Amino acid sequence: MVDASVETITVRGNSFGDYKNDHARGAMRADIPLLNTPQSVTVIPEIIIDEQLATTLREVLTNDASVTGGTTFWNRETFNARGFTISNDGYMRDGHQFWAYYVPPIETAESIEVIKGTSSLLYGKTSPAGLINMVSKKPTHERFVELGFDFDSNGSTRYQVDTGGRIDEEGNFRYRAVGVKQDKEFWREYANGENVERDRWLGYLNLEADIGEWGMFSVYYDRTDDKAGNDSGVWLDADGNVVGDRRTAWDMPWAVFENVVDNYGADLTVYLGADWQMKVGYNHNEFNRHRFDSSPSVGSYNSTSGTYSISPFSRFDDWQYTSQYVDFTGEFSTGSIEHNMLIGANRLEYFYQQSRDNNLPEDFNTTITIGQPLPARPDLDYRRVEPGTPSEWEYYGIYIQDLITLNEQWQLLVGGRFDKQKKVENVNQDAFLPRGAVIFHPNSDASIYLSYSEAFTPKGAIDNEYDVNDGHELDPELAQSWELGAKWELNEGRLLLSGALFNTEVTNFSYSEETGNIIDGETETITTQGGKQRHRGIELSAQGQVSQNFFLMGSMMYLDAEYIDHPNGELMGFTPVDAPEWSAAIWSRYQVNDQLALNLGATYEGDRFANDSNYTFDDVDIFSNDIVKDAYVRVDAGASYRLKLARSEVNLRANVQNLFDTEYLGGGAMGSRGAVSVSEGRTFAMSASVAF
Template sequence: MSISPPRLQPPQPHHARPFKKRTVFAGSSAVAMACLTQATLAQTVVPADPNRPVQLDEIVIQGASAAGPFGPDSGYVARRTLAGAKTDTPVIEIPQTVNIIPADQIRVQGAQTIGEALRYSAGVAAETYGAASRFDSYVQIRGFKADMFLDGMRLPDGSATADWTTSVVEPYGLERIEILRGPSSGLYGQSGPGGIVNMVSKRPTATPLREVQVQTGSFSRLQGSFDFGGPIDAGGTFLYRLTGVVRQSQTQVDFMHDDRLFLAPAFTWRPGDDTTLTILGQVLRDRNGHASFNYLPTSGTLNPNPVNGRLPFNRYAGEPTFDRFDRDQAMVGYALDHRFNDTFSFSQNLRYTANDIYLRALNRNGELQPDNRTLNRNAFRIDATARAVTLDNRLVARFQTGALAHTMLFGLDYRNEHSTYDVGRGGAPAIDIFNPTYGLAVTDPGINFQRKTADLRQLGVYAQDQIKFGGFIATFSGRYDWSSVQTRTTTVSTKALVAATADDRAFSGRAGLSYVFDNGLAPYVSYSSAFQPTAETDFFGQVFRPLTSRQYEAGIKYQPAGVNASITAAIFDIRQQNSLTGDTNPAHPFARVQLGEVSVRGFDVEARARLGEGWGIIASYAYLDHEVTKSSVAADVGKRLAATPVHQASLWADYTVQSGGLAGLTVGAGLRYVGGTFNGTNSVQVPAYALVDASLQYDLGNASPRLAGARLSVVAKNLFDTYYVSQCGNVPGCTLGSRRTVLATLSYRW
């Protein structure tokens, strides 16, 4: 496997009405420099006073209950979150559903993608497109596409490039994954009504950390991983973390690879007790062999083929000598935290992201020919890039006014994203999909169809007050956004240019009330709204109107005292205006259209526990009553949302033997149920399916003291190799789900 660095380019110049971004960056930089200067001056040497008592450094012993909002967490229950309020807050005090997947769960269940890590979360559809790695980070929450964040800042979502430049995150590089359900624009700005997924990167550690892993398994998988961290100097002023993954693997689909190189260095400088500067970077390089866009005909997947039966999991509809899918992704940024005094603290996060995609692939063109075996195909070529700068500043004040305790937050964030999306398409030879012969000649169409650029800029100011009075906690959040979207779409054959600009501004917010009883019970109610402009255009190059939404939610949280457990249950009512769905016109591939209004009402419940005597349990259930409530096309009213199940449930349990000859052995099993779904036109219904997972882990140190720190694990996903269809599209075609995968991992930590 050859290794080459990703192609990095600076953001391109913009032509839409400019924000005063120099003022934004200059002001933010001034605050940051002031924090660092104060911290540096605080280190000035002062002569010792012999009459003054010596004050020793404070030693903090962290257990499971002391884990902060960045982790690391012990077991399956995390009690504090930063994503829920942009302040370090107990989960039980957030008037919205917050669920957290710790690194322990990712490890025990053997999750290799973000989608796999979210499998056991209530109402989260994270593997809609089955084994297609292009959609690794495509997640739906409560029926709507989730917005993906890393360390509290939005990742490029691919909205201007038909999702091709959506950022992908390696789960081995994460400390935890946080899910904030419901509209979140009151703090995060442009976002959808389903919620956000915030992934927390591994950070430098104050204690030495050394781990190496080797993994093998299904589809000739071979992977090596490492995670090193600790102090650089004796005083712990400088810390580091270096995490990496190298993988060569085939997949369940013939000729499709899953090769990855991932490297994430991090460095922390602590010039004083009150200041921390952490630099975070990562490089990710994927080589998949082809587009992982393996749509197969409905006849032979969803429906039995009347002549030839069913297509197998490994069937490939492309051409191995033609298809190619390369992804290069790089990020670099920093997180600055400074505590001025007991009242005020300041944080600033900055990140630059560069994503490059090169695609050349064949895709099915409609259903089978009358012989029930010949599949027509088209050739596609896509070159796509995304360059994004995100900046978030937060000032927190904690103080009292009489009997009221306040945690006030003031923030300003800025986002600048430039995308390019160049498309070519042409003819390709048909294939006998039931008895394929590969190696047919295919002509690269080049970029002969469309070239598109998109510039999206957003500036937001926000404020929040979390007010405590006895057991009551009132939360009020408000935000005002200015956004500008400019697109330029050129038809290559005619040189015709369609330029579109959309300047929008909106207020969004959240109001909630909770009451936390002494026994750990916390009922709450909340209202929240969202505002989501998009750089996406319709097939004709016109920018879509901003999506707006609101949610009413009522729920209850329970964290029993003295028990490492958490239960969250909520009912909700969501409405979204100007919702987007797939274009049903076969001549408009990858395009979308705008509906009027959609409604999702339902409830979800999730329980997590790490109990005494070695038991771990995760259980969830979600019910979604969803439909189109308004549309310019009367026939659309009353239809179900695409690829959205009404019922979804899961149960995971594991047990670690505490004593005897099998001490250190962990046995786990899980059941996942996903209800039936429809395509966008509701003309095709996909049946429900249920899958079983299993896990065996053994701490080898229990077998011999010489093996202390070594652990062996074997994980099986879809244990019984159940054949199922994950979804079907508007244009005839379906994707198959993930078949049985067995992985064995040997890790050593010292």
């Protein structure tokens, strides 16, 4: 029971020791220290996000070497972890899964948790890559306002306000609000000289109330309006070199993506005595996207004539994703053995519907000649056509987990989950998923663990009219994962060292290959299923305070990823796209004095493949096997200065991104559309904020 007489103390501001977090609630769905969590977890705190002037989740996740970026076209972000693609079900806000088919806002997050490996026991429908949990900023007892402004050498600007505090004098009612206005100028430009741009608004409000001494209730709402020109990426030749000018986007300047995302929900915590709690949560995520795409096709590119084709269309996508959960967590003892128990259930509902108009005027010229005037935007409107057939499914599971403390040295984790997905009438898929681990503590500051877990990913039917096997029912995708790891706290708990050996095997995976045919402006594919994919490797990391003035967050990964079996044999021995053998990342801070701090960071990614199968197109001369994106090292630097003015604190920051102007290729695979991102050159950014 909560004692209302206990004084609440709130501490705000970026303590220099905040490079390290001791907990990651998303990893165990309970308040369990990382030393007792038998899984590799990285927590990227707000102070590092602020120091790097990060504006996207992609920029934040570069701090974890196990995460590599995927494609960025269609005004969205995708990622791989340990060489596996993080599925659209693999993104969470405070433990609620949401449909992350866009650029999720990071200004509302106080930390980002990267939970690696299979986590299906607690969340169900997830990929073996892991999960990204965005921990939201919460209401505070202390009243504050923070105003911020930043800009870069491309002409981008971002205005921010972050405010919170108690509503009543007693602090029983509290709030947190965030507002953002961003105008992003990208360095790449269209053939007519116009720059690719992005215009984004964000609003967030969280209200929290104590319910006497027995509980707490919160409601929240956030909205993102995000409009951006499309940049489908660069095209590569057979040697992995960029075709044409690195600055030029092949899309038309009138190709635009408009995303409107509404997210709202409520959470209730009930204190069931001194040792037990019940948590109930609801979240609804509605994502509407208007995609007016020019859809340039690399499959039609002719280097001799300097021509390629486009296939414009107007399309509206309506995604709705609802999650609910109820958790009971508590502690009890059986004799000398202690238990930290979790019993819960969750449910997901998914709805999707599309409207599409690709009825081009007869006189519209779909052939683009490089250096010649571009065609005007065609008269297309998705509202003229009837919406397509909705796709709906529901997914639910019940789970139990027990962290058993046998003595000061030994702990056991045991758990299981029953999962079921229902997509359409009489199409059901279910599974039982076990999880187990042994944890040994050689002393109070260290742990060694061995864990085993499984993942179950229902697939349902192929829902793509441009796929040869459209309508064919796919079996569930299964994964098994082993992990042997160790964690060690040093420097009186201010520095955490960790490492893990992992082995994950996925069976019955589905794989789509492009046939080279274009039908109604879309690429024809053929989807098959079966085979086995194995990813194994080692991770090492260090995070926290090394000395009185030096702080760092660093990690590295060695990865051996390959297809060890495949139905048609084509992928046998191949390495998946964007799965580097070696990768590393570091970000550091040296505190010169109470006002001045210096930052230095670097990111390394080894050679990566831009294709994992053979692409063949008639009359195309830029494709061959093994398109490799070369290894690179990118270095960033920065400095900050803070000063007190009366009751206010002012923070000034200057950063240099890609200090040595390194050219490299980012995430994405080559296909008929082209989707490989390319590095930006040296960029300068500055910011100023005042808190009072």
